[in-house]
Amino acid sequence: MSVPITVTKYLCIGCPLGCSLEVEHSGQQIHDIRGYQCKRGKDFAISEHTDPRRTLTTTVRVIGGTERRLPVKTEKPIPRDKVLRLRDELRRVTVKAPIRTGDVILPDVLGLGSAVVATRDIKAV
Numbered sequence: 709m710s711v712p713i714t715v716t717k718y719l720c721i722g723c724p725l726g727c728s729l730e731v732e733h734s735g736q737q738i739h740d741i742r743g744y745q746c747k748r749g750k751d752f753a754i755s756e757h758t759d760p761r762r763t764l765t766t767t768v769r770v771i772g773g774t775e776r777r778l779p780v781k782t783e784k785p786i787p788r789d790k791v792l793r794l795r796d797e798l799r800r801v802t803v804k805a806p807i808r809t810g811d812v813i814l815p816d817v818l819g820l821g822s823a824v825v826a827t828r829d830i831k832a833v
């Protein structure tokens with residue numbers, strides 16, 4: 709039995725233009741992509757359709773520092789369906805100052821091959 713051809717729409721988040729993308733596909737098999745204005749948009753449509761990923765940015769608690777919260781992010785995009793779980797994991801994380809930008813806060817989170825790293829310096833008090 710063949711999978712019917714359908715069109716799924718995505719909003720490109722590659723730049724502020726926010727192009728409307730259309731992916732014509734049979735399940736995971738892509739036949740055509742429309743609406744992009746640059747290669748980045750085409751690549752985004754393919755990724756969004758086959759393996760959607762996001763970079764998580766959030767904060768974790770700090771003790772002994774000049775700030776109470778440390779901004780962090782995943783160093784590589786992770787599967788979109790894992791973002792909420794990781795955000796919940798990070799709510800339980802506390803780090804001790806001093807912290808430097810790029811310090812690894814959690815290595816290889818959830819076995820996804822991406823670490824969570826600090827995105828600013830925080831001095832100890």
Ligand code: SF4
Pocket residue numbers: 720721722723724725726727743744745746747748749750
């Ligand atoms: S397709 Fe290109 S121009 Fe359009 S929103 Fe995406 S990155 Fe921007």
